[in-house]
Amino acid sequence: MSKPITGFExxxxxxxxxxxAFQDFQRLLPRYRVxxxxxRQLHKLRWWDPNEPLVIDLQWNxxxxxxxxxxxxxxxxxxxxxxxxxxxxxxxxxxxxxLWILGGMxxxxxxxxxxxxxxxxxxxxxxxxxx
Amino acid sequence: MSISSLNEIPSDAFRAVLSISAEQRDFIxxxxxxxxxxxxxxxxxxxxxxxxxxxxxxxxRAFATIADALxxxxxxxxxxxxxxxxxxxxxxxxxxxxxxxxxxxxxRHAQMxxxxxxxxxxxxAILQQKNLTQEELAERIDCTQSAVSxxxxxxSRPQRKTILKMATALNxxxxxxxxxxxxxxxxxxxxxxxxxxxxxxxxAEALGTxxxxxxxxxxxxxxxSRAGR
Numbered sequence: 080m081s082k083p084i085t086g087f088e089x090x091x092x093x094x095x096x097x098x099x100a101f102q103d104f105q106r107l108l109p110r111y112r113v114x115x116x117x118x119r120q121l122h123k124l125r126w127w128d129p130n131e132p133l134v135i136d137l138q139w140n141x142x143x144x145x146x147x148x149x150x151x152x153x154x155x156x157x158x159x160x161x162x163x164x165x166x167x168x169x170x171x172x173x174x175x176x177x178l179w180i181l182g183g184m185x186x187x188x189x190x191x192x193x194x195x196x197x198x199x200x201x202x203x204x205x206x207x208x209x210x
Numbered sequence: 211m212s213i214s215s216l217n218e219i220p221s222d223a224f225r226a227v228l229s230i231s232a233e234q235r236d237f238i239x240x241x242x243x244x245x246x247x248x249x250x251x252x253x254x255x256x257x258x259x260x261x262x263x264x265x266x267x268x269x270x271r272a273f274a275t276i277a278d279a280l281x282x283x284x285x286x287x288x289x290x291x292x293x294x295x296x297x298x299x300x301x302x303x304x305x306x307x308x309x310x311x312x313x314x315x316x317x318r319h320a321q322m323x324x325x326x327x328x329x330x331x332x333x334x335a336i337l338q339q340k341n342l343t344q345e346e347l348a349e350r351i352d353c354t355q356s357a358v359s360x361x362x363x364x365x366s367r368p369q370r371k372t373i374l375k376m377a378t379a380l381n382x383x384x385x386x387x388x389x390x391x392x393x394x395x396x397x398x399x400x401x402x403x404x405x406x407x408x409x410x411x412x413x414a415e416a417l418g419t420x421x422x423x424x425x426x427x428x429x430x431x432x433x434x435s436r437a438g439r
Contacts, residue, residue, distance in 0.1 A: 094295035094296060095292045095293065095294060095295060096293050096298065097278060097293075098278050098281065098292070099274035099277070102270070102271075102274040103274065106267070106270055107267075111311075111314065111315070111318065112318065115315075115319070115322065116322075116367075118299055119322055119367045120367060120369065121295065122295075122296070122299075122366060122367075123366050126360065133353060133357070135357040135360055135366045136353055136361075136368060136369050136371075137369065152369075153369055153370065153371060180295060182271065182274075184271075193258050193261060193263060194268065196254050197255070197272055197275055200254055200255060200275050201275055201278070203247050203248070204248055204275070204279055204291075205291065205292065206247075207245050207247050207248050208248075208290060208291035208292075209292060210290045210291070
């Protein structure tokens with residue numbers, strides 16, 4: 080992972096997303112109306128501040144000790160109530176602070192070693208290929 | 211064991227190599243082009259797929275990760291890897307791979323824009339009417355003034371629960387801030403269902419479970435007959 084950016088006040092992150100994240104969302108939320116709601120909510124990550132407990136009005140947490148973080152988006156879909164979106168900071172070009180959206184799962188799903196293998200694998204690909 | 215001549219390679223191994231399909235050859239070729247780290251990710255994804263504890267969802271995620279690892283061509287206009295999230299969202303209405311979806315996506319975006327605009331206008335009007343500042347509202351709903359400001363300048367869309375909190379804080383009905391709060395989701399969902407006419411796997415499972423349950427037993431008793439009948 081690149082060196083964390085410091086000084087977050089008024090910082091606006093560049094948001095990038097890896098392709099498997101879209102596939103996660105498509106499977107998790109097959110209805111476009113709900114998926115579009117999630118996508119709108121994800122824009123809030125532009126104002127993520129690691130020193131604040133909320134991103135605008137969304138709760139987020141660090142997934143210790145993985146180096147990843149989760150954003151909890153409540154959708155009231157009737158089927159999927161809350162989505163856990165995994166993201167992490169990787170700024171290959173430090174003047175452009177960048178957050179990567181790695182994927183998502185239902186918040187009531189277990190985040191164990193298998194899930195960690197999947198999302199840390201995706202972060203490894205980001206680190207190997209992103210510029 | 212090191213192999214110094216081709217004669218030492220078991221013939222089964224040769225036959226196996228010669229009998230692989232074009233897709234398998236392509237897979238091996240792409241895998242070999244990956245860096246050591248990415249090759250290691252691919253191998254760990256196969257371990258996830260083979261694990262007896264893996265769910266269908268995890269298997270799907272692992273396959274998606276492998277496909278991503280082996281997809282070496284970057285998306286046009288999005289840099290060397292991944293996609294610019296903002297750009298992907300603004301482009302989707304015009305560049306959706308299925309042209310039939312483009313107007314649906316554009317309509318949905320217009321609908322969300324309109325909802326956010328109405329919300330911002332109404333909250334601003336109520337704040338003015340009640341002589342409240344954004345800071346005071348932020349305090350009442352446990353968020354920052356900057357967050358309220360971003361919602362009122364339509365830079366970010368409030369969550370449903372935030373709308374409910376704001377309504378309580380401003381002592382108004384939630385629908386006074388977001389007119390279609392309760393009905394929109396139901397109507398949209400119904401409209402979408404009539405479009406694609408199929409249940410999601412989770413909905414089908416929930417329906418199946420509900421249908422397989424025995425109906426609740428209700429105690430009944432015969433009513434006394436009316437006199438004269």
